[in-house]
Amino acid sequence: MVSHATSIEEKEARSTHILAVALELFMQDTRRLPTVDAIARKSGLAKGTIYLYFSSKEHIFASLLAQEWHGLLGVVADCFSGAMAAQKMIDQFALKFARYLSSHPYFLRLDSMGYALLEAKLPPDQFWAFKNQFVSHLKLMGSVIDRALSFEAGRGLTLLTRSYALTRGLWQLGDHPDTHRAHPNFAEHPFAQIDFNTDLKEALLEYWAGAAGPV
Amino acid sequence: MVSHATSIEEKEARSTHILAVALELFMQDTRRLPTVDAIARKSGLAKGTIYLYFSSKEHIFASLLAQEWHGLLGVVADCFSGAMAAQKMIDQFALKFARYLSSHPYFLRLDSMGYALLEAKLPPDQFWAFKNQFVSHLKLMGSVIDRALSFEAGRGLTLLTRSYALTRGLWQLGDHPDTHRAHPNFAEHPFAQIDFNTDLKEALLEYWAGAAGPV
Amino acid sequence: MVSHATSIEEKEARSTHILAVALELFMQDTRRLPTVDAIARKSGLAKGTIYLYFSSKEHIFASLLAQEWHGLLGVVADCFSGAMAAQKMIDQFALKFARYLSSHPYFLRLDSMGYALLEAKLPPDQFWAFKNQFVSHLKLMGSVIDRALSFEAGRGLTLLTRSYALTRGLWQLGDHPDTHRAHPNFAEHPFAQIDFNTDLKEALLEYWAGAAGPV
Amino acid sequence: MVSHATSIEEKEARSTHILAVALELFMQDTRRLPTVDAIARKSGLAKGTIYLYFSSKEHIFASLLAQEWHGLLGVVADCFSGAMAAQKMIDQFALKFARYLSSHPYFLRLDSMGYALLEAKLPPDQFWAFKNQFVSHLKLMGSVIDRALSFEAGRGLTLLTRSYALTRGLWQLGDHPDTHRAHPNFAEHPFAQIDFNTDLKEALLEYWAGAAGPV
DNA sequence: CATGAATGAGGTTTCATTCAT
DNA sequence: TATGAATGAAACCTCATTCAT
Numbered sequence: 001m002v003s004h005a006t007s008i009e010e011k012e013a014r015s016t017h018i019l020a021v022a023l024e025l026f027m028q029d030t031r032r033l034p035t036v037d038a039i040a041r042k043s044g045l046a047k048g049t050i051y052l053y054f055s056s057k058e059h060i061f062a063s064l065l066a067q068e069w070h071g072l073l074g075v076v077a078d079c080f081s082g083a084m085a086a087q088k089m090i091d092q093f094a095l096k097f098a099r100y101l102s103s104h105p106y107f108l109r110l111d112s113m114g115y116a117l118l119e120a121k122l123p124p125d126q127f128w129a130f131k132n133q134f135v136s137h138l139k140l141m142g143s144v145i146d147r148a149l150s151f152e153a154g155r156g157l158t159l160l161t162r163s164y165a166l167t168r169g170l171w172q173l174g175d176h177p178d179t180h181r182a183h184p185n186f187a188e189h190p191f192a193q194i195d196f197n198t199d200l201k202e203a204l205l206e207y208w209a210g211a212a213g214p215v
Numbered sequence: 216m217v218s219h220a221t222s223i224e225e226k227e228a229r230s231t232h233i234l235a236v237a238l239e240l241f242m243q244d245t246r247r248l249p250t251v252d253a254i255a256r257k258s259g260l261a262k263g264t265i266y267l268y269f270s271s272k273e274h275i276f277a278s279l280l281a282q283e284w285h286g287l288l289g290v291v292a293d294c295f296s297g298a299m300a301a302q303k304m305i306d307q308f309a310l311k312f313a314r315y316l317s318s319h320p321y322f323l324r325l326d327s328m329g330y331a332l333l334e335a336k337l338p339p340d341q342f343w344a345f346k347n348q349f350v351s352h353l354k355l356m357g358s359v360i361d362r363a364l365s366f367e368a369g370r371g372l373t374l375l376t377r378s379y380a381l382t383r384g385l386w387q388l389g390d391h392p393d394t395h396r397a398h399p400n401f402a403e404h405p406f407a408q409i410d411f412n413t414d415l416k417e418a419l420l421e422y423w424a425g426a427a428g429p430v
Numbered sequence: 431m432v433s434h435a436t437s438i439e440e441k442e443a444r445s446t447h448i449l450a451v452a453l454e455l456f457m458q459d460t461r462r463l464p465t466v467d468a469i470a471r472k473s474g475l476a477k478g479t480i481y482l483y484f485s486s487k488e489h490i491f492a493s494l495l496a497q498e499w500h501g502l503l504g505v506v507a508d509c510f511s512g513a514m515a516a517q518k519m520i521d522q523f524a525l526k527f528a529r530y531l532s533s534h535p536y537f538l539r540l541d542s543m544g545y546a547l548l549e550a551k552l553p554p555d556q557f558w559a560f561k562n563q564f565v566s567h568l569k570l571m572g573s574v575i576d577r578a579l580s581f582e583a584g585r586g587l588t589l590l591t592r593s594y595a596l597t598r599g600l601w602q603l604g605d606h607p608d609t610h611r612a613h614p615n616f617a618e619h620p621f622a623q624i625d626f627n628t629d630l631k632e633a634l635l636e637y638w639a640g641a642a643g644p645v
Numbered sequence: 646m647v648s649h650a651t652s653i654e655e656k657e658a659r660s661t662h663i664l665a666v667a668l669e670l671f672m673q674d675t676r677r678l679p680t681v682d683a684i685a686r687k688s689g690l691a692k693g694t695i696y697l698y699f700s701s702k703e704h705i706f707a708s709l710l711a712q713e714w715h716g717l718l719g720v721v722a723d724c725f726s727g728a729m730a731a732q733k734m735i736d737q738f739a740l741k742f743a744r745y746l747s748s749h750p751y752f753l754r755l756d757s758m759g760y761a762l763l764e765a766k767l768p769p770d771q772f773w774a775f776k777n778q779f780v781s782h783l784k785l786m787g788s789v790i791d792r793a794l795s796f797e798a799g800r801g802l803t804l805l806t807r808s809y810a811l812t813r814g815l816w817q818l819g820d821h822p823d824t825h826r827a828h829p830n831f832a833e834h835p836f837a838q839i840d841f842n843t844d845l846k847e848a849l850l851e852y853w854a855g856a857a858g859p860v
Numbered sequence: 861c862a863t864g865a866a867t868g869a870g871g872t873t874t875c876a877t878t879c880a881t
Numbered sequence: 882t883a884t885g886a887a888t889g890a891a892a893c894c895t896c897a898t899t900c901a902t
Contacts (some may be wrong), residue, residue, distance in 0.1 A: 004861050031335035035896060046863040048899080057897065100411075115387045116331035119395065120246035127217055128400040142405075157405055162381065162418045165388050169380030173245055173329050180334065185343040189350055191358075203377045210425025211418075219880055227884090236900050250871060259886045266873070434882050461765035466876060482769025487876065501883040545817045546761035549825065550676035558830040565834055572835075586865080587835055595814030596807065598683045602760050603810050610764065615773040619780055619786075622800055633807045633856075641848075649865050649901055656865090680892060691867045696894070 002045055015053045018043055019067070023106055030109040031177055033061060033117060039047045058121045062130045065114055068107040068114045069134050075100045076160065078150040089148055090212060094204040101167065102197040108171040115117050149212060163204055168198055217260060230268045233258055234282070237275045238321055245324040246392055248276055248332060262300055264370065273336045277345045282327055283322040284349045290315045291356045295363040304363055304425060309419040316382065317412040323386040364427060374426050379420055432475060445483045449497070450475055452490045453536055460539040461607055463491060463547060488551045490561045495544050498537045505530045506571045506590065510578040519578055520642060524634040531597065532627040538601040566622050579642060589641050593634055600630055647690060658696045663688055664712070667705045668751055674756040676822055678706055678762055703766045707775045710759055713752040714779045720745045721786045721805065725793040734793055735857060739849040746812065753816040794857060804856050808849055815845055841847040 005011045021043045025034035036057050040047040054060045079093040101107060121126060142157025149156065174194045176186070186192055220226045236258045242247035250271050255262040267274045294308040316322060334342060357372025364371065388407045401407055437439045451473045455464035466487050472478040484490045509523040531537060549557060572587025579586065604624045606616070616622055666688045670679035678715055681702050685692040699705045724738040746752060749835045764772060785803025794801065819836045 002862070004271070008861080029238070036894070036898085042866090047897090048864065049862055051898075056402070086317065091874070106221065113331060115390075116246070116328060120392055124394050124398045127395055128398050131404065139405060141271035161388065161405065162385065165384030166377065166381045166422075168385065168387065170377065173376065174384065175330075177335055177341050180342055183339045183343050185347060189346070190354060190376065195247050197217060203380070206377070207381075207422045207427035208425065211421035221881065221884095221886080229886095242895065252871075252874085255889095262872090263874080264887055267886065272872075391883060432883070436882080461761070469831070470885090472697065477876090480899065481877070482882070508797060543761060545820075546676070546758060550822055551867085552827045554825050557825055558828055561834065562830060565883055569835060591835065591852070592811065592815065595818050595848070596811045596852075597816065599810030599812065599814030600807065602813065603806065605760075607765055610772055613769045615774050615777060619776070620784060621808065627800050633810070635771065636856035637811075637852045638855065641851035647866065651863095651865080651902065659865095681894085682892075687866095692893095693868060693895080697865065702893075717877050 002049070012052075013175065014045075018050060019060065019064055020051055023064055023110075023120065026061070026064075026110065027106055030067070030113065030175075032108075033167060037098070045148060053067075055126070056121075058118050059126060061110060062118055064106075065110050065118070066130050068104060068110065068138070070170060071099075072107065073137050073141050077144060079099070079107070080141075081200065082123060082145050086149050086212070090208045091205070094201045097163070097167075098197050098201040101171075101200065108168060109175070111168060112172050112175070116193065145153060159208065162211070163207060164201055166207055167200055174199075217264070226268075229260075233260070233265060233268055234275065234279055238279055238325075241279075242278070242321055244356055245321075245390075246330065248272060248328070268355060269339075270341070271332050274341065276313060276329070277333055277341070279321075280325050280333070281345050281348055283319060283325065283383065284352070286316060286319065286357050287312075288349075290354045294360060295359050295379060300429070301364050306422045308418045312378070312382075313412050313416040313420065316386075316415065317345065323383060324390070326383060327387050328388070368383065374423065377426070378422060381422055382415060386411065389414075401421070406421075432479070441483075444475075446474070448480060448483055449490065449494055451541075453494055456491070456494075456540065457536055460536075460543065460605075463487060463543065485556070486551070488548050488616060489556060490553060491540060491636070492548055492556070495540050496534075496560050498534060498540065499567070501534065501605070502527075502530060502537065503564075503571050506572060510571075510574050516579050516642070520638045521635070524631045527593070527597075527634065528627050528631040531601075531630065538598060539605070541598060542602050542605070563598065589638065592641070593637060596633055597630060597638055600632070600633060601643050604629075647694070656698075662706065663690070663698055664709055665696060668709055668816075669702070669715075671706070671755065672751055675758065675820075678702060678758070682738065682771065700771070701767075704764050704771065706755060706759070707763055707767060707771070709751075710755050710763070711775050711778055712750060713755065714782070717742075717745060718753065718782045718786050722789060725786075725789050728790075731794050731820075731857070735853045739846045739853065741844050742808070742812075742849065743846040746816075753813060754820070756813060757817050757820070759789065804853065807856070808852060811848055812845060812851055815848060819844075 004029050005014045007024075022034065022039050025038055028034075030099060036050055039060070039153075040050050041114070054063070067088055072170065076093065080089050081090070084092070084156055125139075138143055138160065140152065141156060142160055145151065145156025145160060147156075151159075174191045174196055180186065220229045237249060237254050237362060240253055240257060243249075249342065251265055253263055254272075254275070255265050265275075280389070290311050291308065293312055295304050297304070355368065355374065357375055358400070359370025360366065360375060361368055366374075367369075389409045389411055391401070395401065398426065452464060452469050455468055455472060455499050456635065458464075466477055468478055469490070471485075473480070477483065481489075484493070492497045505526050506523065509526055510519050512519070514522070552560075568590065570588060570592055575581065575586025575590060576583055577586075583591075603622045604626055610616065650659045663684065667679065667684050670683055670687060673679075680694055684702075684705070685695050688695070695705075699708065721738065722742050724741055725734050729737070745746070767775075780828055783805065784802060787799065787805055790796065790801025790805060791798055796804075819839045819841055821831070825831065
């Protein structure tokens with residue numbers, strides 16, 4: 001039996017550990033959420049113990065996602081905070097946004113699965129608890145952009161939202177299960193040799209060029 | 216016992232009927248594929264009969280999706296086929312593309328679920344059989360756009376792909392299970408009052424403005 | 431549509447053809463009876479047509495088995511019919527019996543499956559219709575042996591029965607699905623390198639040496 | 646909900662209970678393996694619980710069979726272990742072997758079905774895990790016999806194998822589904838009034854008389 | 861706190877046989 | 882006779898969650 005986690009730090013550490021394990025397992029097969037049993041076993045904990053820290057399997061992955069959202073929006077804040085020329089900021093945003101996502105490969109995987117698997121199964125209260133964190137942060141970022149680029153109120157949020165839509169969509173189009181990548185036909189697929197990082201950066205720049213107007 | 220579908224037409228009709236029933240059931244809960252049992256019951260057929268027409272449940276929904284892809288790409292062809300000014304074509308594309316999707320609400324639902332549920336479960340051969348239809352059609356549309364807008368080869372496909380990414384992403388951001396829409400917090404959600412049709416049209420115009428350059 | 435078989439000969443030919451096809455399919459996987467669908471397809475007939483000739487799938491395989499029994503008992507008759515020394519006859523029996531079975535590999539396969547799959551599913555009347563043919567033939571052979579070896583009445587039948595038991599048991603011990611033969615452990619199996627023909631001959635000789643007494 | 650089986654003993658007891666129930670159900674219809682659902686219901690357990698103790702339905706019956714093999718080979722060991730005259734040992738073997746099987750009526754039923762149902766469906770690894778136990782025990786018994794009867798190495802194993810073949814074959818010839826036994830024709834069947842115990846003993850003695858030579 | 865045994869609903873697919881054509 | 886579409890029972894196993902210990 002694992003030592004009891006009594007102090008708050010110990011409990012937090014255990015919770016963090018579970019999240020790390022869950023993420024690792026998820027990355028081995030991003031088409032389905034790993035089983036609680038697998039998470040427990042790999043954590044060195046019992047199945048019941050997982051439920052002392054998270055109220056459901058979906059809760060675990062929603063937590064992971066919330067974590068990542070935090071990081072991503074931090075990047076956005078960064079890009080639009082200095083005192084640079086508008087275009088410079090936008091360029092920087094495209095660059096760093098794409099780079100961040102490329103270097104956090106689980107984020108879009110989780111996020112895409114979240115749409116299909118998490119949202120449907122989280123109880124509404126829990127769903128909104130997570131969503132609200134994100135939404136308020138997002139609104140904040142929107143206003144940061146408004147200020148940075150002298151947009152009318154709300155425009156920054158709109159662009160950010162659409163950028164994110166483009167990002168998620170692009171990811172999904174280029175993502176295929178390994179079994180399908182192995183198929184001979186895969187090479188003919190127009191999305192086969194896409195480099196997500198480059199492609200996203202380019203697409204974002206195109207979008208902002210059109211949406212932010214001649215800045 | 217249901218009457219035997221002997222002729223090719225009767226068989227096609229039955230197949231179409233199954234697809235229609237499957238779609239209808241799917242629309243009642245777009246977060247999961249309906250059970251074969253439900254499809255059979257609602258079709259007035261036996262479960263085994265369904266398998267005479269489709270080799271698996273996923274096959275049914277992949278067929279539905281293929282059908283819809285066809286329609287959507289037809290719209291694209293339409294928009295870029297006449298002899299209009301480039302900007303006119305793009306405007307038309309944004310308008311009709313968004314309108315088509317708004318009036319075919321199941322398409323993006325299916326497509327989004329397809330990412331998580333169909334791709335993962337279709338056997339690779341079947342997956343590629345469907346995908347190839349779509350891919351070749353898509354490439355064709357790309358070249359139609361190249362010609363219409365005097366793009367260098369491949370550019371049309373790129374823009375179309377990214378437009379589609381934007382579309383799918385936007386859809387997903389605005390789509391929430393009914394249980395979540397009912398929640399009091401929903402109103403505060405920045406995507407709450409989005410009108411998908413308007414929003415998509417706008418976003419597409421923005422993107423093409425930036426990507427197709429001053430045309 | 432296949433031509434109608436009107437004459438008795440044509441019908442018999444068709445029936446024989448079905449049997450041949452069924453046997454061929456069975457030999458490809460002797461652990462299960464082939465599906466009626468497969469038999470029909472390979473016969474170039476429709477599924478319903480099969481049922482015009484055989485009342486059930488099991489009926490097909492029972493017919494095959496009956497056929498084979500016939501041949502095997504013919505061999506026995508042969509061995510004990512001439513005017514030879516008793517031991518000579520027994521030697522001949524062991525030799526020819528084993529040889530016949532080795533050269534009719536489907537017989538024991540069918541027979542062994544028959545125990546588990548056919549007997550259970552044939553309706554009693556049909557079961558006994560087949561069994562009776564065999565039983566009366568067997569009794570006859572028994573009395574042939576009685577005469578040939580000057581046994582008391584019934585002893586021949588007993589020895590024949592036990593010989594057949596030994597044969598079937600030996601076959602089953604040495605028979606393994608291909609998937610299991612492929613396993614590395616198979617080599618260590620004491621029955622791995624048995625040559626059925628040799629082994630059976632030897633075992634029969636041993637049995638008859640003990641059972642037929644010093645003859 | 647059933648009480649938790651925490652200790653090793655309790656778990657073993659539960660496992661044993663499941664086996665007992667499975668066997669009981671099997672004996673009611675020895676032509677097919679009972680469904681997991683039936684086993685669970687009769688055990689007073691949930692279906693899922695069965696799978697905590699056995700990885701598949703076939704695993705259950707393979708375990709039963711392994712258990713029985715153990716007992717049977719124990720009998721063999723017994724017969725050839727003392728310091729008796731060779732013929733005495735053989736007589737004892739025939740007697741006790743036949744008696745053991747008669748008093749464990751499920752053994753040969755399971756074993757015969759095992760040929761058709763278990764071997765085909767157990768995954769190779771699991772199959773060989775069971776088989777190996779048996780094979781090594783069998784080899785051991787072979788060498789015990791070699792020593793007891795001063796055979797050349799391997800001869801004991803051969804005789805044991807063939808004895809077992811004879812046994813299994815004999816069983817199958819005399820075994821008929823109840824529905825078939827009830828049929829009026831059954832009486833005419835030469836195996837109808839066989840007493841398996843007596844018959845097997847006799848047949849074994851005959852075989853060993855011929856195979857073990859004048860001892 | 862931690863454990864892990866128990867639960868049981870849930871859903872896909874196969875295939876022998878029938879019967880409308 | 883021949884066809885082949887329709888039937889529908891049958892059975893496995895998984896896994897999130899609970900709760901007795």
